[in-house]
Amino acid sequence: MIGFDVSMALERFIPQGGMDGDLSLEEQSYLNILVEHAYRSRKVPLLSCTRSIGRMAAIKRFMPVQNVLLHRNIFEQWSSYSGQFLRGNRFFFDTIDHTAASFHNDRFLNGLNEALSDRVSSPKDEQTFLLFILMHIYLYAQSIESADLVIDTSALTTDPALRRSVEAQLSSLVCAPVDLSDAKSNFDTSIVLVRDRKQFIDTIEQFVKIIASTCASEEAAAFAFKLKDETLAQWDLHDRLTRSATIWYDGLTTELQHKNDEHVRAQAATESQVAAAGGERDDAVATLENIEAVRITADTALATVTAERDAIAATHAEAAAARIVAQDAAAAFEAERDRMAAALDATTVARDAADAAMDALGAERDRLATSLASMAAAKAAADETTITITEDRDRIAARLAEADAARIATEEAIATATAEHERLAASLVEAAQARADAEATLSVAAERDSLAAALTEALASRSLVEKANEALSADCYCIAATLAGTTAAKDAADHRTTELEAERDRITATLGDTAAAKDAADRHVAELEAERDRIAGALAETAAAKDAADHHVAELEAERGRITATLAETAAAKDAADRTVTELQAERDRIAATLAETAAAKDAANTTVAELDAERGELRAALTAAEAAKAEADTAITALEAECHQISAALSDISAAKAGADESVVTLQNERDRIAAELTETADARDAAISRLSEVAEERDKLAATLAELEAARLAAESARAARASPLRRLWSN
Structure with a gap:
């Protein structure tokens, strides 16, 4: 695509100056090209940037847009990453470290990355799991102030009233009917190994308090706590349902490893x-x-x-x-x-x-x-x-x-x-x-x-x-x-x-x-x-x-x-x-x-x-x-x-x-x-x-x-x- 640079995907995930920084000239030029192309085609510009959560505020300051923030239960997203990894597809799991490479522009994310620098890129690693949860809670909490519409895709699949409300709001934004009736929840698998579950949860609680203190509004702080509670609840449910299978799997894994x-x-x-x-x-x-x-x-x-x-x-x-x-x-x-x-x-x-x-x-x-x-x-x-x-x-x-x-x-x-x-x-x-x-x-x-x-x-x-x-x-x-x-x-x-x-x-x-x-x-x-x-x-x-x-x-x-x-x-x-x-x-x-x-x-x-x-x-x-x-x-x-x-x-x-x-x-x-x-x-x-x-x-x-x-x-x-x-x-x- 004309104007696109590979560094825009992950290296510029956090703008210069942090979450409140501005887009680079190359990013501004690229967005203008996309919008002008839609107008020349007599269409409504709809930009589905999957790696734009760190730049939502910068994009809204650059041009008048309506931001839609899509978020999913963080533990379900972690399970999806782990399942892809176990099936031989490392792309999504490797994006965790690739994204962390751009954290030097944000004080909190940079400190978090340095504190968890001993992590191993594996779905079993406790520190990688911790980085994944806190990174997403921080990004969602910092971006909600710039979002005009927030959609919980996990709740959307189980709440018909919420689905109809979201369909109406999206239809109003794009001036066309939107049907989300085929939305489904797909849970994969998680094999993360946490040595001390109580201490791990306490660490998350303390970090979320720090994240809430950085938010500009009480709404953003409450959203951070909500994301934390939903993630821990889904994790606890997963452990209760899969505890026996996990024990059997660990024993079988150990036996196979010995063999x-x-x-x-x-x-x-x-x-x-x-x-x-x-x-x-x-x-x-x-x-x-x-x-x-x-x-x-x-x-x-x-x-x-x-x-x-x-x-x-x-x-x-x-x-x-x-x-x-x-x-x-x-x-x-x-x-x-x-x-x-x-x-x-x-x-x-x-x-x-x-x-x-x-x-x-x-x-x-x-x-x-x-x-x-x-x-x-x-x-x-x-x-x-x-x-x-x-x-x-x-x-x-x-x-x-x-x-x-x-x-x-x-x-x-x-x-x-x-x-x-x-x-x-x-x-x-x-x-x-x-x-x-x-x-x-x-x-x-x-x-x-x-x-x-x-x-x-x-x-x-x-x-x-x-x-x-x-x-x-x-x-x-x-x-x-x-x-x-x-x-x-x-x-x-x-x-x-x-x-x-x-x-x-x-x-x-x-x-x-x-x-x-x-x-x-x-x-x-x-x-x-x-x-x-x-x-x-x-x-x-x-x-x-x-x-x-x-x-x-x-x-x-x-x-x-x-x-x-x-x-x-x-x-x-x-x-x-x-x-x-x-x-x-x-x-x-x-x-x-x-x-x-x-x-x-x-x-x-x-x-x-x-x-x-x-x-x-x-x-x-x-x-x-x-x-x-x-x-x-x-x-x-x-x-x-x-x-x-x-x-x-x-x-x-x-x-x-x-x-x-x-x-x-x-x-x-x-x-x-x-x-x-x-x-x-x-x-x-x-x-x-x-x-x-x-x-x-x-x-x-x-x-x-x-x-x-x-x-x-x-x-x-x-x-x-x-x-x-x-x-x-x-x-x-x-």
Whole structure:
């Protein structure tokens, strides 16, 4: 509204200068605007200012008006304020203090406000009740001199003659009929607590005498005493009618207050326990994050192993190409062997010596065939392990995805103690898997022993080769002596020697290529052995992961049993919460102990891995020395093969190598069939694992349903607690 200021409502309730003071310029301007607006609308100005009792005299002095003073039994008005307060509406009750803030402009009201400054803004407070009564008696008594019509709204509802008289007077003032037949008396409730009723009434009597002494007329003083008597009479009537209900209400209020205090203490204890459980949860989450970092490291190592496996596959392809080239060279050597066989048949002694050399080389061939078979087996095992690792990696990825989904589901239900328990169980599974990974590294020691045995066998083979070379050298001298005895044979041999020398040079070059291929094959064997070590470790890790999964399934089943038992034992929501907290504390202690054991196992595993790394370095150094010795042996063999009569022995060796290669091919085919059978078994095992994971998912859904039932029970408990507090609300509403 134009001209209105918020301070006009309460801050200027008492004008400057007290009850006899004048309106401010803003208030005068605002009243003029209201009156002019009514005149422009061709209406009679009727100002219903509900907070104008302190300014009635000032308004009458400012403009010619007819003041109508409406008053109500003060105790009934106090009861109305109290009822509104109890129903949650504090507006009317708070106006008591807001109005008192403007009392500094009136000497009596200011002194009254200071004398009762220890009051509390509550319908039970005795001093606030006293201020309310005396403030209204003083204001009514000071304003009646400025009123042209005084209306008692409490008496109006019970006195028809008074109502008709008031209707006539109001109709005359507004020049229109006024009907007050619908006026009703509405008494609410009062819960004020007065310690000494007699002293309280005496205090009112004394203050009313002071108020009467300030009045300008005997009529105003009599009006003050009348208001006092009516208020005390209504208060006394109220107490007589509601004494029993008040006593019952006070007892019920005290009981509810005690229960509320107990509930507050129980809630504080529960919040403390929840905060402690939250701290434990945060520690567990940090542990899970550390385990997750370890898992990421393991995934990185698996990617490295996969890359190395691909590199080995490429090397194997190159070796297969070299083998084909060697087979072609062997075919050419066989044709040459057939041509040279006719010349070797001319001398029986040379043939016998060559046969002896061939027997020795045959034994060496058998050993080489055995080595090739071992290599083929190792390759087959490597291929099988590669396939197994790939499948296990896929299964592990699927399990990790399911684990991530389960972790997200449990985080959404983190408010419940059961979900927290499941995440802690998951951390135990991860820790058990880490410990199993550490135990798997111990299998490297057995592989180390097998490598040492293979190295010993390689050294023995080198000694046999040296002995065979010495025998071949002796046979060459014998053959040369025999050839020298026959001139014709010598000429033929010289001619044949020339041809053989040319053939020797060609074969020497071919043998050089074969030696290079052999060195490459040896290096490939070393790489395959290293890959075998890594694959063996990966297989051990896969087995540990499977064991961990089985252990996790067993723990889930056990957890399901525990949750079922807990649900069966739950009698009330609060008791269930207390037992859950106790179980969580015990579980926390057990998990802490398990994590300590896991940390110790991890330290021991790290120590073992460091020792195995040192032994692996020593084995690599030994293998390097063996390769150097092998290279020296190859150089000696190449020097001996420079002799012309050793060509046939070398060709026989190549033929034997071809036969060994054929046997290796057969062995590889058999190994391939075995791997196919094992792959079939692995597929069956994978299907079984998938079926088991489906069962675990169903169990997880059942657990989620159980958690939902627990949440419903908690909500029911809260509803019951709210229902226990409802009697006070029903009393207030009545």
